[in-house]
Amino acid sequence: MIKMKGGFYGLKGKEISLISIVLMSTTVIIWSWEKTPSLTSFLPSQKQLQLSSDILMSNPVVNLLAPEPRNRVHVGEDGSSLSKKEVMTQKGSQQSSSGGSVGESNIETTSYKEQILSNAQGEKTSKQEDHKKDLVAPMRSPQRSSLVSGNDNVGNNAKENKACNYAKGKWVLDDNRPLYSGFGCKQWLSQMWACRLTQRTDFAYEKLRWQPKDCQMEEFEKSKFFQRMQNKTLAFVGDSLGRQQFQSLMCMITGGEETPDVEDVGNEYGLILPEGAARPNGWAYRFPSTNTTILYYWSAILCDVEPIDANNPDTDHAMHLDRPPAFLGQFLHKFDVLVLNTGHHWNRGKLKANRWVMHAGGVPVTDRKLAVIWAAKNLTVNSVVSWVNSQLPKYPGLKVFFRSISPRHFVGGDWNTGGSCDNTTPMSVGKEILDDESTDQVAANAVKGTGVKLLDITALSQLRDEGHISRFSISARPGFQDCLHWCLPGVPDTWNEILFAQI
Known part of the structure; x- marks a missing residue:
């Protein structure tokens, strides 16, 4: 009996209680270790990556x-x-x-x-x-x-870092087009270009929007335009296609609505109606709310033209291929955005009708190579781009664009030999422009390596043969069609959308 008391049953009550507490504490610690994920931080780093797929x-x-x-x-x-x-x-x-x-x-x-x-x-x-x-x-x-x-x-x-190439893409239908009414924009839109006011009955061409291939083009908003152009001047200098772009923009920024508070500031730029002339050499308008000025100056060949004999009203005019228009030299300092273009007046018929004689270096051109029309145009385009580029350091805020040539769509002859453009279904259906290089190589080569940007609209406009005024010109004669100028609203609106995206 004494030996039995010396064994387990011989322990005192306090000793038994102590052993029970130790056993219970050990059990709790082991259970906590297994159930607490944070304790895995004490594991070696190799173990940390061996997580179950559920934890991962x-x-x-x-x-x-x-x-x-x-x-x-x-x-x-x-x-x-x-x-x-x-x-x-x-x-x-x-x-x-x-x-x-x-x-x-x-x-x-x-x-x-x-x-x-x-x-x-x-x-x-x-x-x-x-x-x-x-x-x-x-x-x-x-x-x-x-x-x-x-x-x-x-x-x-x-x-x-690569800028969007807006020239690549396709035309798509958009019920939100046009951006203004061809009926309503009478304040800015010449009647001869407002096809809604002619006998034309198909207007599907107004519903097409240009969609660049690799990027989204910013949606044009007149409020954003005025915000960007606050206290600034945008100038178009070029031929009648430049005038169309000017009128298109005026309609876009007003929504085609009457704008009575706009100011005619043509006098500030010498744009007045000369005595006996049908129209001035351009127009300039200012929107007082944002002090934004939009102007157009007519310079069909984009070089300096001056009378050979100022005292003779029937004198020929020297077209100085290597000089920029005098208007640019006089007013460039007032511009914040400048859009240049030329192209369709470079033909023998136009030169003869306007009595223009090509000059270079201040004297009549005698070099037969330079006397070729395309070579003369090439010289002028490169000369004006080079001159503007040389002025950019003086005006670091100035943005200059050279707009590529607008295509013609005469079929079966030229404008005066029965050429026509009667399509109502555009050739753009199912087609994309995918070329990285412009189809207007003269303009593209001229701006290369300069601060002047190419506003490349040639290829995308080439797909829009149905967008011309065609036989619906208000002054059309039988057998004559206008497959050069565009119906407005129309293709030039897209030129301005691309311009807006870059300013």
Whole structure:
């Protein structure tokens, strides 16, 4: 009996209680260790990556990565963020996902779930270990900013900096067109170009909008235009197609509505009606609410023209191929945006009718090579662009555009030999402009390497043969059609939309 008391049953009550407390405490500690995820931070770093697929799915993978530098956001050519699907397609190294936006991680958790499930179905352990190394690589190497970075960064940065090529794209139907009424814009729109006021009965051409291929073109809004052009002057200098663009813009910024408070400021620019002339050399109007001035100056060949004998009303005029129009030299300092164009007056018939004689270096042209019309035009275009470019350092805020040539669509002859453009279904249906280079190589080559931008409208306008005034001109004679000028509203509105997107 005494030996039995010396065993377990011989323990005192206090000793038994103490042993029970120790056992219970140990049990609680072990249970807490298993149930508390935060305690895994005490594990070696290798253990941390051996998370179950459930845990990995519940935590964004981006938490395992070093933050991406701000300049590594994937941006499309239009400045908008590329979808993650597009990024992955470009990289070709990760699973794709949709709906990416600026600032988001380039990798979706679900893409890793697919990889993990694939690994679970038979991939080797070595591949799993490589995958883990990839996850932590951004934290270890400052040279890698994301899981889809590398040499392709150069390509992405180039896309970020590449300006939108508005000349590439297609025409699409848009019920929100036209931007103004051809019936209502009588304050600015010449009756001869308002096809709604003629006997024309088809107006589907008013419903087409230009859609660039690789970017979104900013929607034209007159309020935004006036905001950008507050206390500024926009000048169009060129031929009658430049005048059409001027009238188009005046209709667009007023919505085709009467604007009684607009001021005629033509006198400030010498744009007055000469005695005996049918019209002045241009027009200038100011909108007082924003102090915005829009003007047009007629300079069909975009070079300086002066009478050879100022005292003789029947004298010939010297067209100085290597001099800019005197108007530009006199008023360039007052402009903030300048749009130049020339083209269709460069033919023998026009030169003879206007009694223009080509000069270069201050003397009549005798070089037979230069006497060729296309060579003379080339010299003038390059000369005026070069001169304007030389003035840009004096006026750092000035933006200059050279608008490429507007195409003609005469079929079966010219304007005076039975040529016509009777189509009502545009040739643009199902067609896209995909060329990177302008079809107006004279203009494109002239602005290359200068501060003058090309307003490239030639190819996109070439697809719009149904948009001309055609046989509906109010002054048309039998057998004569106007396949040069455009119905307004119409194609020149698009030229101004592209211009607006760049100012």
